[in-house]
Amino acid sequence: xxxxxAGVLFREIQGILExxxxxxxxxxERTGKKKxxxxxxxxxxxxxxxxxxxxxxxxxxxxxxxxxATGFLGEFPVRAFSALAFRxxxxxxxxxxxxxxLNPRWIPCEELLAMEVGKVRPIALDILWQxxxxxxxxxxxxxxxxxxxxxx
Numbered sequence: 483x484x485x486x487x488a489g490v491l492f493r494e495i496q497g498i499l500e501x502x503x504x505x506x507x508x509x510x511e512r513t514g515k516k517k518x519x520x521x522x523x524x525x526x527x528x529x530x531x532x533x534x535x536x537x538x539x540x541x542x543x544x545x546x547x548x549x550x551a552t553g554f555l556g557e558f559p560v561r562a563f564s565a566l567a568f569r570x571x572x573x574x575x576x577x578x579x580x581x582x583x584l585n586p587r588w589i590p591c592e593e594l595l596a597m598e599v600g601k602v603r604p605i606a607l608d609i610l611w612q613x614x615x616x617x618x619x620x621x622x623x624x625x626x627x628x629x630x631x632x633x634x
Contacts, residue, residue, distance in 0.1 A: 484563040486513075487537040488524035488605070489570045490613040491549060492591075499591045501610060504544045504584035506603070514561055514603065520594065521603040522610065523586075524565060533566045541570060545586035546577040555612045560605050567609040569616070 491502040506519045515521070525540040527533055534551040541549045549570040558565045594602060594610065 484526070485533070486524060486526050486560070486563055486565045487533050487540060488522050488558070488565045488567045488609050489537040489541055489549065489551070490522055490555070490567070490610060491541070491545075491547070491570050491572060492613070492617070493572070493588060495588070500588040501591050501594060502545060502547070502586055503589050503594065503606070504586045507584055512562060514605070516600070516603075519603050520589070520597070520601060521606045523584075524606075527566075534568065537566075537568045537570060542578065543580050543582040544584045546579055546583055547586070548573040548576070548578075553616065555609060555616060558605055558608055558612075565605060565609070567612065569613050 493500050493502075501522070503520045504523055506515045506517055506521055509515060509517050523537070523541045523544040525536065525543070527536040528539075531539070537551050538549055541547055550573055551568040552571050553569040555567040555569055558567055591610065591614065595607065
């Protein structure tokens with residue numbers, strides 16, 4: 483089975499937990515992408531490339547941001563392949579436009595999770611939920627989203 487990678491990058495702004503998303507630029511039946519859908523940065527692992535290297539490359543290509551993989555979230559099946567998902571941290575605030583730049587933007591996690599079916603790739607939501615479950619409740623924004631649990 484072929485493998486891809488996907489990554490989640492959080493930030494907290496004024497007590498609101500946000501995630502970086504990208505906007506798909508084309509339909510792809512093989513991966514379930516639809517043009518205009520929101521997703522998290524993701525892509526294929528190149529031959530000879532480690533998964534952690536692949537997600538850092540994909541983030542740079544799709545969002546223009548340099549990141550570091552900080553935690554493995556799991557393997558998620560997507561049609562004929564599986565995505566190895568990672569939590570990532572931002573290394574630099576500088577944004578570099580690339581040829582694969584996919585209109586990245588920050589969106590509150592609650593807003594993304596509440597979007598109707600068809601506006602967000604389902605795999606992105608599955609990975610986001612896993613990232614939230616494994617995030618320690620250290621930030622006020624996380625505690626506001628999940629006030630009755632130290633972990634989701």
